[in-house]
Amino acid sequence: MQLYRVQAIVLNSYEMRDAHRVLTLYTREKGKVRAVAHGVVKPTSKKRGAVQPFCHTDFLLRRGRELDSVSQCEGREIFPALWADLDLMSYAGHATGLVDRLTADGEPDENIFSLLLSLLRVLEKTKDPELVIRSFELRLVALLGYLPYLDGCTSCGEAMPGPDNYFSPWAGGLICRNCRTPGVAEYFCGREAVSVMKALLAWELATVERIRVTRQAGAQIKLIMTEYIKWLTERRSGPLEFLEKVRDYKT
Ligand SMILES: [Zn+2]
Known part of the structure; x- marks a missing residue:
């Protein structure tokens, strides 16, 4: 049993049968990683908030033959304003989608991690997300x-x-x-x-x-x-x- 810790931003979270979720994470330590979270969509699960898209979370992952799995997780920042506003949510979704599409699995880049985290923090407070997103896009392609x-x-x-x-x-x-x-x-x-x-x-x-x-x-x-x-x-x-x-x- 091999466990490892990562600090991650949840890019995607797909609901599967049996209350499982498949997560795409952008981690500070290992770049993009996919992992399955067992049973997290049950209403009683404490992990639930920490595995939502955009969440900045500490994960303890277990290496698996095909997919790694979530052993423990604890949310650091959940960005409630992004979840309360449909426009902001779609801007955040656009940014996490770009990182997902433009990066390969297992290629860490601390600057990309920091850029995405800064973006989510700025979106949480901004009045003009359009320019913030353009700036994010330019910086991401530059990185x-x-x-x-x-x-x-x-x-x-x-x-x-x-x-x-x-x-x-x-x-x-x-x-x-x-x-x-x-x-x-x-x-x-x-x-x-x-x-x-x-x-x-x-x-x-x-x-x-x-x-x-x-x-x-x-x-x-x-x-x-x-x-x-x-x-x-x-x-x-x-x-x-x-x-x-x-x-x-x-x-
Ligand atoms: Zn010319």
């Missing part, structure tokens, strides 16, 4: 090695922002009008959007809601980050799946 290049054209090197800037998910940053590739999806990114994206990366997460942004620039950044993350997710799904997609496309 994964995909910091967007925002100082010049990724192709010709021309200093930017200029009058006409686009963002290329494929190139991982800005691209000028002359370097745009026909048929490749690139997204308009005005001067304001560029400077707000820089501020979202530079300012403390707890202060980004003070950044002033027009609706137009906010919409540009949202589209850019959605498409950039979609591109990264497809890239991470692996060369085999990619080849299958190409094959499906051809036939």
Whole structure:
């Protein structure tokens, strides 16, 4: 019997038959881990709160042949405001979903753990979750090695922002009008959007809601980050799946 302790944020919690739950955890010590919690959905169970999504919990896990299981758990922070507001809950769910999709099992990254924990703490108090989430997305992709290049054209090197800037998910940053590739999806990114994206990366997460942004620039950044993350997710799904997609496309 092998037991180990982790500090974790619950990314997902799926209810199974017989009152079991399968949890996806992002742990400080071991990265993403899946574990089964036996009997936790019974109303009498003390573990119940600590295994809900977004909860910051100490776990004692037991190594299993296929899945590890929860031996003990104790919630540190349960973020009640996120559970009381449907909008905040969906923002928190978006963030935990991104960490789940963009990280591999068993690859620890203390910075990602701290970023997600900070995000949940800031969401719990914020009045403008939209900018907080954009900042989280930018920081997460940066930690994964995909910091967007925002100082010049990724192709010709021309200093930017200029009058006409686009963002290329494929190139991982800005691209000028002359370097745009026909048929490749690139997204308009005005001067304001560029400077707000820089501020979202530079300012403390707890202060980004003070950044002033027009609706137009906010919409540009949202589209850019959605498409950039979609591109990264497809890239991470692996060369085999990619080849299958190409094959499906051809036939
Ligand atoms: Zn260029």
